[in-house]
Structure formats: structure tokens, C-alpha cells
Amino acid sequence: MTDFSDIQTGIKVINPATGKVRQSYDFMSLQAVSKIIENMAKTREEFLKNSTVSGRAIKMLKVAEILKSKKEFFAKIITEEMGKPISQAVSEIEKCAALCEFYAENTQDYLKPELIKTNYSKSYVCYEPLGIIFAIMPWNFPFWQVLRFAVPNLMAGNAGLLKHAPNSTGAALAIENLFKEAGFPEGLFRSLIIDVDLASYCIAHPKIAGVTLTGSGRAGQSVGSQAGKALKKVVLELGGSDPYLILEDADLELAAQECVISRLSNAGQICISAKRIIVVDKIREDFLKIFLEKVKKYQCGDPLDPKTNMGPMAREDLRNQLHDQVERSVKSGLKLYCGGKKIDGPGFYYEPTVFLDVKKGTPAYDEELFGPVVCVIYAKDTAHAIEIANDSPYGLGAAVFTNNLELGEKIAREDLRAGTCNVNARVSSDPRLPFGGIKESGYGRELAEYGIREFMNVKTVVVG
Secondary structure (H helix, E strand, O other), rough: OOOOOOEEEEEEEEEEOEEEEEEEEEHHHHHHHHHHHHHHHHHHHHHHHHHHHHHHHHHHHHHHHHHHHHHHHHHHHHHHHHHOHHHHHHHHHHHHHHHHHHHHHHHHHHOOOOOOOOOOEEEEEEEEEOEEEEOOOOOOOHHHHHHHHHHHHHHHHOOOEEEEOHHHHHHHHHHHHOOOOOOOOOOOOEEEEEOOHHHHHHOOOOEEEEEEEEEOHHHHHHHHHHHHOOOOOEEEOOOOOOEEEEEOOOOOOHHHHHHHHHHHHHHHOOOOOOOOOEHHHHHHHHHHHHHHHOOOOOEOOOOOOOOOEOOOOOOOHHHHHHHHHHHHHHOOOOOEEEEOOOOOOOOEEEEEEOOOOOOOOHHHOOOOOOOEEHHHHEOHHHHHHHHOOOOOOOEEEEEEOOOHHHHHHHHHHHHHOOOOOEEEOOOOOOOOOEEEEOOOEOOOOOOOOHHHHHOOOEEEEEEE
């Protein structure tokens, strides 16, 4: 179990459905964190020396097995800590199990040496793990976000040190114990319970080889600058304001369904959700008729009830921040179609909210709204829709809906400025595909072969 031998006051995790304290945790001290890092460095060296990729794969398949056999247990932690409806939380755990199986099967191929033809007798590239990777992770996918960094890195021979969001501390400790239960050495993956100051200490620590963050742009600026100062490799997956373009020949039923699921799942608290739905004028009324009927099917309820499709927001301060953005958007001249209110009673519930005809220069257009607020923007035609889509400082994901697949693919490939661009499907992360953003959505990639190589020394070997 985690070492609490030298601790100081720390965290209260509040169940967002009830507003009551679920669990309290103490912060670890500087001395405790230093000891953990020193021990982890020794553990990692022994692990690398005495393990093979195939041996690690056996352990990672055990992780997958445990996730599947205990998925309801892990899902309940997610739901009680950050409010995700239990059915969506179970799906998150199932996706994590698939991630483990994927890297168990593919790491050997991803990291095999690559021969390169030159004038030398032999030249090739090989991949060498860097060491301890420090991760700062968010609460909105408390298992998935952590495992998509940890699984490839442990398979590659790195160690993982986690600072999770405070309200996901239970998830952090459960993940630490998950890897131990599967047979990975104790201390190869650790979850720290620390404040921001000690996160800075970890980034600068000489035994930390790389840093990865999923979080806000402000957090990315801070962590990126600290990692740069310490000359550490860093991967940043930051905010998004994903555009979904609905063109005049789109399958409107499909487009409406994908947009609503994308925007209102997890109470809208997803980096790659459909935050800007851009509809061309010609089919605007027909699309909205279908779309708004689907929005009405999302109702707040007890997140532990399998029938609930929308739970509370994760924290009270986040709900207050979202409500402030909604109120400022109304004051700027936008009209609400529905919602726009906090729900009275216990917990941090917020009504599904829709703004129609969102204009540039309003908070709903210019800012990332991290909650159940739908923003519909009207475009004159396809060219105008593309212009609006790229009118954002973010570049995480984007989608276009059209029955002209050749045109849709061209727009996705050549016109939309984002890390992942889909045609006729909502954006989601997939272990088989690289994931990450551009512009203020960050840099670096997770998942697939690109993700596992981010924290490897791409070593060139030449034999003369």
C-alpha cells in the first residue's frame, strides 16, 4: 500500500452527486516523495534488467483480466468520485482492459530495431526506455487517462509516477494496487498524494526522465515551462473546442446522434466533445428538429442508476465556473433554447443547456465550455463552415458529416486544423491510433506506436 508514514494535511474527496465527503487523504511530505522516487529508480533498473517484453505482456494481460473481473468495483470509484454515470464508467474500465491487451500484443513489433540502408556495414534504429515518467492526470476519465500513459510506458520498460487530480485520489490508489496485483514489481508504478509545489519538485528531480500532462492550457504552460527548464521531454494534451461540421448532404439522423452523444456524455466534461456544432443554413431547420429532440432525452439523475445518462458535474467550483460562462454569454446577447440553470438540491447538477446561433465575440464562442452546454453555430455554406471550424486557438479534434465521402475525407485531411479529424463519426481516442493536438491543444502523441515511442531514446547504431 501507499506509504503514509510521513504525511501532512491534504485532500477531501466529495461525492458530486451528494455533496458529502467520500474520503479524506493526507498529503505526502517532501521526504516521503523523495524516498519514493529514489526507490522507484532502483526498482525500474532491476525490472528492466530482469524482464522481457514478452514477460511484461503476461503481466499486462493480467491487468486486463483484473479490470474485467472487477469492472463494477472500479466503475463505482469513478462514479462516486467524479459523478460519471455508472454505465459510462463501466465502459471506461472495459476500454482500459482493451488498451492493456492491445499493448501486450503489439509492443514487441513497435519497439523492434529498424534496419536502415546506408554505406555502413550495418545501421539501424533501436528504442531504449528513458526511466521514470511523471504524469499529471485529470479527473474526467480517471482510469483511462492514467492507463493510456502507464500501459505503454510499463510495457516499454519505463516506470510511472502519478499525480492524479485530487478528486480522483481513490482511483489513483486503486490503479497503483492494480499493477501490483497483476505482478508488476512494487514501486514500479506509484500514486502520489501531493500538492502543486511538490509536483514542481518531481518535474525537476534528476531521476525523472519525462513528463506528461493532460489538463488545461494554463496547466500546460506551467508544466511545459518547468519541464523545459529542467530539459525534460514533455507531452501535453490540453483543452479543446472541437468543431463538428454538418454539411447540406449529411445523414441528419446520424449527425444529430453523434453530436448529442459526444457533447452530453460525462456531463459534457470531455476534451474532445462536440463543443461547436456548425450547421450550414440549407439544412439548419431539419437538423435542429432532430437534434433538439435528442437533447431532451438527456436528464440528470443518480449516477449509480444504470438508466441515468447524465450525472452531476465533478465539482462545485467547476459548475460555478460553467454557470458564469453561460450567464456572460446571455448578457452578450445570446439566447438560450433550454437549460442554463443549476439544479437545486444536493450534488452539483447542471441542466442540459443549448445556445442557438452562437456568435463570435461571446463566451460561448470564444471559450472552452467544459460542461453540458451545446453551442450551435450557423454557416452560410461548406467554405464558411470550414472557416468557422478553424477560427479557434485549439486543435484537438474535429468531425465533418457528409454523404460525399470523398469530399469529407478531403476536408478532414486538408482543411481542418486538428490532431484527429473524423468523417461521419464522433471523435474518440483509440489504442490503435495516435492521439494528441496542435496549437493550444498541446503537442506530442499518446497511443499506438507513436505514443509508446514518445518516452524512448530513439537510438541510432552504426557499425562501420
